[in-house]
Amino acid sequence: MPDFNVRxxxxxxxxxxxxxxxxxxxxxxxxxTEQQIRxxxxxxxxxxxxxxxxxxxxxxxxxxxxxxxxxxELPNFAFEDATLFESHRAxxxxxxxxxxxxxxxxxxxxxxxxxxxxxxRLNTMNAEREARRExxxxxxxxxxxxxxxxxxIETTRLGIEVKNLKMRLESVSSRLEFNExxxxxxxxxxxxxxxxxEEREERPAPRPQQSHRQSQQPSLSHGSxxxxxxxxxxxAAPPPPAPAPVPAAAATAPPEADASAQGxxxxxxxxxxxxxxxxxGRRGGASATAIMGAPGTAADASQPADASTPLDAADRDxxxxxxxxxxxxxKPAPIESLQRRPAELPPATEPVERVAExxxxxxxxxxxxxxxxxxxxxxxxxxxxxxxx
Amino acid sequence: xxxxxxxxRYGPAINGGAELHARYVAEHLARHGEVEVLTTCATDxxxxxxxxxxxxxxxxxxxxxxxxxxHERDPLVFSKRSARVFQHRHSLGDELDWLDAEGPTxxxxxxxxxxxxxxxxxxxxxxxxxxxxxxxxRGAGGRAVLVPTAERDASIGLSIFQPxxxxxxxxxxNSPEERAMIHAVSGNEQVPGVVVGIGSDVPNNPQPARFRxxxxxxxxxxxYVGRIDQNKGCAELFEYFRAYLADxxxxxxxxxxxxxxxxxxxxxRIRHLGFLDDADKFDAMAAADVLIMPSYYESLSMVALxxxxxxxPVLANGKCDVLKGQCLRSNAGLYxxxxxxxxxxxxxxxxxxxxxxxxGRNGRQFFRExxxxxxxxxxxxxxxxxxxxxxxxxxxxxxxxxxxxxxxNLPPAEEVLAALPKxxxxxxx
Numbered sequence: 001m002p003d004f005n006v007r008x009x010x011x012x013x014x015x016x017x018x019x020x021x022x023x024x025x026x027x028x029x030x031x032x033t034e035q036q037i038r039x040x041x042x043x044x045x046x047x048x049x050x051x052x053x054x055x056x057x058x059x060x061x062x063x064x065x066x067x068x069x070x071x072x073e074l075p076n077f078a079f080e081d082a083t084l085f086e087s088h089r090a091x092x093x094x095x096x097x098x099x100x101x102x103x104x105x106x107x108x109x110x111x112x113x114x115x116x117x118x119x120x121r122l123n124t125m126n127a128e129r130e131a132r133r134e135x136x137x138x139x140x141x142x143x144x145x146x147x148x149x150x151x152x153i154e155t156t157r158l159g160i161e162v163k164n165l166k167m168r169l170e171s172v173s174s175r176l177e178f179n180e181x182x183x184x185x186x187x188x189x190x191x192x193x194x195x196x197x198e199e200r201e202e203r204p205a206p207r208p209q210q211s212h213r214q215s216q217q218p219s220l221s222h223g224s225x226x227x228x229x230x231x232x233x234x235x236a237a238p239p240p241p242a243p244a245p246v247p248a249a250a251a252t253a254p255p256e257a258d259a260s261a262q263g264x265x266x267x268x269x270x271x272x273x274x275x276x277x278x279x280x281g282r283r284g285g286a287s288a289t290a291i292m293g294a295p296g297t298a299a300d301a302s303q304p305a306d307a308s309t310p311l312d313a314a315d316r317d318x319x320x321x322x323x324x325x326x327x328x329x330x331k332p333a334p335i336e337s338l339q340r341r342p343a344e345l346p347p348a349t350e351p352v353e354r355v356a357e358x359x360x361x362x363x364x365x366x367x368x369x370x371x372x373x374x375x376x377x378x379x380x381x382x383x384x385x386x387x388x389x
Numbered sequence: 390x391x392x393x394x395x396x397x398r399y400g401p402a403i404n405g406g407a408e409l410h411a412r413y414v415a416e417h418l419a420r421h422g423e424v425e426v427l428t429t430c431a432t433d434x435x436x437x438x439x440x441x442x443x444x445x446x447x448x449x450x451x452x453x454x455x456x457x458x459x460h461e462r463d464p465l466v467f468s469k470r471s472a473r474v475f476q477h478r479h480s481l482g483d484e485l486d487w488l489d490a491e492g493p494t495x496x497x498x499x500x501x502x503x504x505x506x507x508x509x510x511x512x513x514x515x516x517x518x519x520x521x522x523x524x525x526x527r528g529a530g531g532r533a534v535l536v537p538t539a540e541r542d543a544s545i546g547l548s549i550f551q552p553x554x555x556x557x558x559x560x561x562x563n564s565p566e567e568r569a570m571i572h573a574v575s576g577n578e579q580v581p582g583v584v585v586g587i588g589s590d591v592p593n594n595p596q597p598a599r600f601r602x603x604x605x606x607x608x609x610x611x612x613y614v615g616r617i618d619q620n621k622g623c624a625e626l627f628e629y630f631r632a633y634l635a636d637x638x639x640x641x642x643x644x645x646x647x648x649x650x651x652x653x654x655x656x657x658r659i660r661h662l663g664f665l666d667d668a669d670k671f672d673a674m675a676a677a678d679v680l681i682m683p684s685y686y687e688s689l690s691m692v693a694l695x696x697x698x699x700x701x702p703v704l705a706n707g708k709c710d711v712l713k714g715q716c717l718r719s720n721a722g723l724y725x726x727x728x729x730x731x732x733x734x735x736x737x738x739x740x741x742x743x744x745x746x747x748x749g750r751n752g753r754q755f756f757r758e759x760x761x762x763x764x765x766x767x768x769x770x771x772x773x774x775x776x777x778x779x780x781x782x783x784x785x786x787x788x789x790x791x792x793x794x795x796x797x798n799l800p801p802a803e804e805v806l807a808a809l810p811k812x813x814x815x816x817x818x
Contacts, residue, residue, distance in 0.1 A: 010747055011720050011747045011751060013720050020730065024730065024733050
């Protein structure tokens with residue numbers, strides 16, 4: 001007769017327990033049993049830590065500092081009941097033995113013998129006790145040394161951990177700072193767009209190249225339908241060197257972009273520097289255009305391929321030291337959506353600022369001090385910004 | 390059929406596990422034959438003081454014959470002898486002295502069993518570790534059937550009990566874990582044995598609402614039923630439950646039912662109701678969300694079985710092989726070994742109503758199939774029938790002589806215990 005049967009297929013206690021343990025492990029890391037904790041506590045510290053890196057000879061130094069124990073030569077004597085009557089001369093010994101009864105008639109030597117015998121034993125016991133004490137003290141000292149040794153190792157380990165944590169904290173804070181700067185830079189770009197439109201309207205006769213670039217703005221600001229179809233570009237490909245992007249962009253960009261590039265090449269260095277100064281005076285419009293990915297620029301040509309690149313990817317690229325190469329196309333959608341608003345709204349700066357403020361960032365109408373720094377840190381590829389050429 | 394039930398204490402007011410077990414078995418077997426209970430006049434298992442009158446009386450239709458205990462237990466002597474045999478190399482004489490110190494030393498009971506064993510078909514001895522079971526089984530010879538109620542404690546490692554396990558006619562085990570442990574320690578696989586356990590008279594219609602109203606209890610709660618004692622794992626339970634309460638997500642309170650010899654923590658969500666009668670106890674279990682069994686040593690948890698009979702899940706201490714094995718075999722309870730597991734399992738039962746309900750249903754089914762009284766009675770009767778057909782071949786070995794008893798050649802019982810296999814027995818046990 002079977003004693004027990006398995007029933008209930010709907011619940012398996014073992015499986016449930018395994019799930020619960022798994023959840024505990026996920027929540028708290030390894031869940032040690034009491035026995036495991038005891039085992040861990042019993043294991044010596046040296047098993048986990050490498051004392052070589054600290055001062056491995058600390059224990060030896062302690063031991064060396066302690067002088068070797070030499071038991072003192074305490075005077076002692078042996079005293080037995082026949083000691084008083086002993087002699088190396090046999091006749092004298094025999095005579096003393098013979099006259100012992102006579103001696104005992106005169107006085108009782110037994111208490112004297114007993115006292116001296118006891119004293120002798122006391123001396124021996126004291127010496128032994130002293131030796132034991134010294135041994136136990138030295139054993140205790142060894143324990144103290146080991147304790148100090150382990151504490152030094154543990155403190156060192158903690159110091160290293162603290163240092164590591166500090167470094168991680170610094171790294172995280174620098175990344176945070178960088179991200180904040182970048183966010184501010186992007187927001188400042190958004191603010192910049194409306195004044196640029198205003199300025200363009202105010203200026204009746206812009207330079208040919210500038211007017212050409214600005215003529216691309218409506219198509220950009222009115223959305224992607226007028227934008228050229230995205231050209232897939234291998235994102236894993238290394239960024240081309242500075243002169244190389246121009247032909248690459250020309251190959252993929254529309255004719256307007258090509259013309260713009262040619263126009264940029266036709267400019268003299270004086271023109272470029274004057275224009276850069278003017279643009280910086282208007283708070284960095286060139287990089288804004290580049291970041292917006294205005295059609296007709298090399299940056300715009302590379303944008304579609306990277307349009308889907310998430311911001312994290314840009315972060316990763318930034319961390320990798322190739323700063324700016326992937327920065328432009330990073331997270332274009334929100335920028336575009338914010339960028340479109342000035343066109344949809346009346347051409348005043350207030351709504352744009354309100355949009356930026358609603359995004360949680362309050363900034364003055366003038367360009368923030370961080371913006372150039374951000375640009376310099378994440379300068380777009382040389383080929384993507386005509387101003388950079 | 391005439392059966393003698395020999396147990397250390399007996400009475401309606403005695404609620405010890407083995408004693409209650411014996412009373413239930415006696416009362417249910419009395420429906421199938423003549424049953425007489427042979428017991429002592431003691432009611433206190435610590436002192437074995439004679440508090441009841443010797444002689445014959447009838448309790449719940451069962452004739453009970455009481456015998457005086459020769460001497461009370463001296464706790465100091467018992468403690469010294471326990472330390473001697475459990476922790477040091479010792480002799481057989483030391484173990485017999487330990488047994489004498491443990492009690493209940495009722496020589497009158499032993500003499501009666503030896504003289505009148507032939508008047509019974511079988512003498513069923515409860516609790517192997519006591520004086521009456523060791524000497525009584527020797528006196529009853531081929532009529533002795535043992536219900537060991539063995540726990541995983543050091544006394545199982547004493548050498549005097551190994552011949553006892555080998556010489557009785559049959560053994561009625563409480564759990565597969567108990568059977569495996571006794572097999573391992575004594576090598577008595579040839580002795581007929583069956584895992585029986587015990588049933589319980591659980592009411593068909595418990596009143597959880599009445600319990601809540603009576604004790605003004607609102608909200609979900611976990612219940613512990615039993616003596617509130619450190620040996621029962623209650624100290625660990627309190628520690629773990631306080632940790633559980635530290636998380637505000639936990640909604641369960643803890644209700645304690647039973648006499649306390651351990652201070653109960655002062656916490657608004659831990660309530661001690663004291664000793665309750667059976668009706669209240671079953672109502673409390675029916676009202677509870679889960680029954681917690683924190684004990685480390687159990688041969689069979691009747692409370693857990695009662696909770697299952699009432700359709701309640703059980704959260705057991707996984708360090709107790711028997712409880713863990715019961716949970717695994719029944720699929721009706723979870724178990725914990727660490728604080729993290731305690732909180733995790735309690736939260737799982739508390740938050741997953743489907744799980745709690747399914748565990749409870751499994752428990753009810755498990756109880757019906759394995760521990761309902763018709764099943765228990767049938768197992769006893771089948772065993773008696775089987776023994777009738779089998780010849781009596783085994784006899785108890787005579788005790789060694791004076792010199793052999795004093796030979797210091799027996800290992801400490803704790804060493805023997807440590808060498809025994811651990812862990813719950815598989816489901817197909």
